[in-house]
Amino acid sequence: MAAYATMHDEFGRGAKRMAGHNAELLAQQPLRRRRVRTPEFFLTKNFDNSRLVKASDPVRLRQMRVFGAASAALFSLVMVYGLQHFYAIESSYHVEQEKQIRDQLREENRQLRLTQAELTQPARIDAMAKQLGLGVPQPGQVVHANSRFDQNTPVEAQATPPPPPPAQ
Amino acid sequence: MQPAPRTLRTRTHAAHIVPLKRARFWVICLFFFSWAGIIGLRLFWLQIVRHKEFVVRAEKQQQRTFEVAPRRGVLYDRNLHELAMTVQVDSIYADPSEIGDKKAAAQALATIVHTDPEDNRTSEVQIEARLNAGRNFAWIARRVTPAVSAAVHNLNMKGIYYQKEFQRFYPDNEIAAQVLGYVGIDDNGLGGLEEKFDSELHGTPGHMYAAMDARRKVLGSSERDPSPGRNMVLSIDENIQFLAERALDHTMEKTQAANGTVVVQDVHTGQILALAIRPTFNPNQVRHTTQSVLRDHAVSDVYEPGSTFKLVTYSAALDQHAITPDTVIDCHNSVINVAGRTIHDDKGDHFGRLSAADALAHSSNVGAIEVAQRMGAEHFYQYIRAYGFGTRSGIELPGETRGLLRPVNRWSPSSIASIAMGQEIAVTPVQLATMVSAIANGGVYLPPHILMPTQPQNNGAKILPSPFRPGADIPNSLPSGAHRVISTMASAQMRKMMEGVVLFGTGRSAQLNGYSAGGKTGTAQKIDPATHTYSKTMHVASFAGFAPVSNPVIAVAVIIDTPKGSYYGASVSAPVFAEVAQQVLEYLGVPHDTELHATHPINLQAAAVHEDEGDDSSINALYDAVNNLPSDDPLRSTPTKSAQPASASSNAQPAPPPVLAAPTYTKTVTIGGAKSLHVPSLTGLPVRRVIEQAGAAGLDVQIVGNGTCRQQAPAPGSIVPSGTRIVVRCGR
Numbered sequence: 001m002a003a004y005a006t007m008h009d010e011f012g013r014g015a016k017r018m019a020g021h022n023a024e025l026l027a028q029q030p031l032r033r034r035r036v037r038t039p040e041f042f043l044t045k046n047f048d049n050s051r052l053v054k055a056s057d058p059v060r061l062r063q064m065r066v067f068g069a070a071s072a073a074l075f076s077l078v079m080v081y082g083l084q085h086f087y088a089i090e091s092s093y094h095v096e097q098e099k100q101i102r103d104q105l106r107e108e109n110r111q112l113r114l115t116q117a118e119l120t121q122p123a124r125i126d127a128m129a130k131q132l133g134l135g136v137p138q139p140g141q142v143v144h145a146n147s148r149f150d151q152n153t154p155v156e157a158q159a160t161p162p163p164p165p166p167a168q
Numbered sequence: 169m170q171p172a173p174r175t176l177r178t179r180t181h182a183a184h185i186v187p188l189k190r191a192r193f194w195v196i197c198l199f200f201f202s203w204a205g206i207i208g209l210r211l212f213w214l215q216i217v218r219h220k221e222f223v224v225r226a227e228k229q230q231q232r233t234f235e236v237a238p239r240r241g242v243l244y245d246r247n248l249h250e251l252a253m254t255v256q257v258d259s260i261y262a263d264p265s266e267i268g269d270k271k272a273a274a275q276a277l278a279t280i281v282h283t284d285p286e287d288n289r290t291s292e293v294q295i296e297a298r299l300n301a302g303r304n305f306a307w308i309a310r311r312v313t314p315a316v317s318a319a320v321h322n323l324n325m326k327g328i329y330y331q332k333e334f335q336r337f338y339p340d341n342e343i344a345a346q347v348l349g350y351v352g353i354d355d356n357g358l359g360g361l362e363e364k365f366d367s368e369l370h371g372t373p374g375h376m377y378a379a380m381d382a383r384r385k386v387l388g389s390s391e392r393d394p395s396p397g398r399n400m401v402l403s404i405d406e407n408i409q410f411l412a413e414r415a416l417d418h419t420m421e422k423t424q425a426a427n428g429t430v431v432v433q434d435v436h437t438g439q440i441l442a443l444a445i446r447p448t449f450n451p452n453q454v455r456h457t458t459q460s461v462l463r464d465h466a467v468s469d470v471y472e473p474g475s476t477f478k479l480v481t482y483s484a485a486l487d488q489h490a491i492t493p494d495t496v497i498d499c500h501n502s503v504i505n506v507a508g509r510t511i512h513d514d515k516g517d518h519f520g521r522l523s524a525a526d527a528l529a530h531s532s533n534v535g536a537i538e539v540a541q542r543m544g545a546e547h548f549y550q551y552i553r554a555y556g557f558g559t560r561s562g563i564e565l566p567g568e569t570r571g572l573l574r575p576v577n578r579w580s581p582s583s584i585a586s587i588a589m590g591q592e593i594a595v596t597p598v599q600l601a602t603m604v605s606a607i608a609n610g611g612v613y614l615p616p617h618i619l620m621p622t623q624p625q626n627n628g629a630k631i632l633p634s635p636f637r638p639g640a641d642i643p644n645s646l647p648s649g650a651h652r653v654i655s656t657m658a659s660a661q662m663r664k665m666m667e668g669v670v671l672f673g674t675g676r677s678a679q680l681n682g683y684s685a686g687g688k689t690g691t692a693q694k695i696d697p698a699t700h701t702y703s704k705t706m707h708v709a710s711f712a713g714f715a716p717v718s719n720p721v722i723a724v725a726v727i728i729d730t731p732k733g734s735y736y737g738a739s740v741s742a743p744v745f746a747e748v749a750q751q752v753l754e755y756l757g758v759p760h761d762t763e764l765h766a767t768h769p770i771n772l773q774a775a776a777v778h779e780d781e782g783d784d785s786s787i788n789a790l791y792d793a794v795n796n797l798p799s800d801d802p803l804r805s806t807p808t809k810s811a812q813p814a815s816a817s818s819n820a821q822p823a824p825p826p827v828l829a830a831p832t833y834t835k836t837v838t839i840g841g842a843k844s845l846h847v848p849s850l851t852g853l854p855v856r857r858v859i860e861q862a863g864a865a866g867l868d869v870q871i872v873g874n875g876t877c878r879q880q881a882p883a884p885g886s887i888v889p890s891g892t893r894i895v896v897r898c899g900r
Contacts (some may be wrong), residue, residue: 144889
């Protein structure tokens with residue numbers, strides 16, 4: 001049975017594994033005999049590329065380096081642009097947020113000013129003073145030490161008024 | 169020979185087929201070219217010819233413009249206290265499509281937002297109706313308080329949303345309500361300064377342009393920010409306004425008058441420091457007011473000034489040198505006949521020969537008529553016009569009337585007599601106060617203003633407060649509309665005569681403690697609109713004066729309309745003047761110029777000067793004058809009960825003795841922390857002793873003249889800060 005011939009070579013384990021595989025196939029042959037009896041052969045071919053040597057090409061190398069550098073520069077530019085672009089977007093969000101906070105604080109300030117105006121309204125203070133038993137200051141009771149009235153303003157001295165004429 | 173016919177047949181067949189195919193080709197080509205041409209033409213028609221139309225339609229479909237409301241400007245008083253300001257509050261609305269049980273939702277919401285029983289829009293029924301009527305939007309409540317908003321938030325109800333809206337607030341509530349006015353639900357000014365300067369206060373609305381898809385979703389938007397309204401600074405001082413309103417409240421409570429007005433004016437600038445009107449309203453709750461209380465009686469109502477108008481008569485005569493204060497006037501035993509009309513002084517008065525000063529002090533009608541007749545009608549009319557009567561003053565308030573003053577060629581023979589004592593003429597309270605200011609400041613008419621001069625703003629510049637400086641003088645360059653009416657000498661003489669009215673005459677209840685004051689009382693009968701005759705029960709009590717006399721700071725006009733009980737200006741209005749002037753001068757820190765009394769000096773028994781009766785001719789003249797007013801004059805539009813012209817007469821009734829508790833203060837309050845001193849009496853001392861005593865007391869002294877001290881200011885007993893300069897006039 002030439003078909004069952006097995007080729008052995010001296011190349012170690014691969015050959016042995018191949019032989020084992022062939023033996024299996026051979027063992028399966030009786031099962032396939034009813035259909036097609038095709039012998040199967042497996043060949044091993046070895047290549048030796050050690051004689052091939054890459055020739056040096058300085059021009060090509062320089063072109064590659066220039067291309068690489070240009071690509072790196074372009075990439076950097078794109079990255080810088082992208083970075084600043086997204087940074088600008090992020091900053092605009094931040095600015096918008098700060099504007100909202102500013103507007104909020106301004107509105108809060110207005111609310112507080114309104115509250116202050118309501119709390120300092122003279123009618124409210126007057127009512128509270130009355131509740132505390134306080135009254136209107138008597139003439140001369142309040143002295144403005146830093147009077148807004150210009151003390152140098154010429155005034156007309158007043159004579160003591162004569163007694164009123166008798167009622168008619 | 170056989171192939172020939174086949175060939176021929178073939179050729180014949182080809183000759184028949186080829187033209188048919190070409191025709192079909194060209195027909196199809198024509199069809200397609202026509203089709204393309206029609207499409208091209210249609211496209212040309214739509215895209216080129218009707219381009220603009222479709223652009224507009226596309227914008228309408230795809231874009232929505234939302235108006236962004238501007239913030240209304242702030243109204244400040246002269247010290248930059250907010251009188252009206254706008255803040256953001258929540259408005260609540262609902263998307264009815266998201267609400268399942270609308271009745272339950274309306275009930276739950278109404279229990280929170282229906283805080284005002286008179287506000288039907290927030291009732292449960294109304295909310296439910298709006299929820300059922302609207303598809304995607306329905307207001308629940310607009311401009312709610314933070315508490316209500318928080319309560320609705322806590323409901324956590326689906327389909328309820330919030331929108332920020334501007335709300336106008338008046339922190340002082342009723343203070344200067346008629347001056348400020350109020351705004352409606354859409355932020356439009358509806359009264360007072362809010363109405364007059366609505367366009368400037370309102371600002372310019374912004375716009376948000378939103379692009380929307382077919383499902384009405386916003387794709388993108390662009391905005392134009394709104395410009396806020398202009399902030400305005402009023403000449404009103406909030407504290408002076410409060411003092412005036414409180415004094416007016418006291419009188420309104422006592423007299424139960426129909427209405428009352430107090431005008432406080434700076435005599436040196438014409439600026440209104442306070443304009444109090446009663447009854448009043450709360451502009452924060454305009455829904456609860458009636459139309460009648462919204463009326464600004466200070467500029468929209470006129471009344472016959474009565475005896476207060478004698479100030480014009482006497483000052484004009486002094487300026488014309490027709491009289492001097494000492495000129496003796498024959499009062500004909502208080503009865504005079506002018507052009508067949510008998511006019512007399514008040515009941516019980518029988519004046520003979522009086523000096524002009526005394527005639528004014530006792531408010532003699534006959535004396536005023538005599539003075540006017542010495543001038544002549546033409547001159548008298550020119551002075552009346554020069555004081556600003558019969559023309560609009562230009563004050564920045566809406567609905568100002570010019571008053572009633574007929575030209576001299578339409579005067580009847582007795583008109584000069586009537587006008588001399590304040591009849592046949594009608595004025596506004598602001599006109600009256602401005603006239604007194606002109607007399608007090610040296611004779612210069614300064615048009616009244618209630619707005620401070622415009623300050624640059626909205627460009628980063630900050631508005632600065634303009635506190636009232638009582639020591640100021642008339643500006644060197646007179647403002648627009650200002651002019652001299654009477655000479656400085658005539659003004660000084662009038663001030664002295666008006667002081668005499670307060671010291672010895674009918675205005676004794678206007679005396680102040682520590683300050684000199686001048687003024688004139690007035691009591692006028694009103695015209696009964698039903699009978700067109702002077703009413704015997706309705707009167708207008710008024711007082712117009714200024715203080716201090718030595719260096720006037722403020723002018724005050726008090727008009728009380730239809731007081732119950734006593735109706736004389738001397739007993740009703742003069743005490744209001746005293747209360748207002750006293751407190752305002754103390755508040756401003758004006759040094760006392762007369763001696764302070766431990767008790768109020770008022771011990772009044774004012775001379776009884778009674779009404780005299782007007783005649784029907786003057787009444788008819790007044791009605792004619794009303795009919796001749798311009799169409800835009802407020803007097804034509806709303807004839808209210810309080811706007812009826814009134815009759816005047818000389819006035820003054822025995823003033824009831826004031827019930828004033830003796831001051832029991834034991835402490836002196838010093839504002840500013842410096843030491844206060846009592847001014848010693850220096851009268852009668854030689855100059856050397858004056859300097860020694862003043863130095864020992866810690867006071868500066870300015871000597872005028874030589875010899876012994878005759879007069880001093882401030883008066884002895886005044887409490888002044890340490891270092892105050894005392895002016896001493898000496899003589900031999």
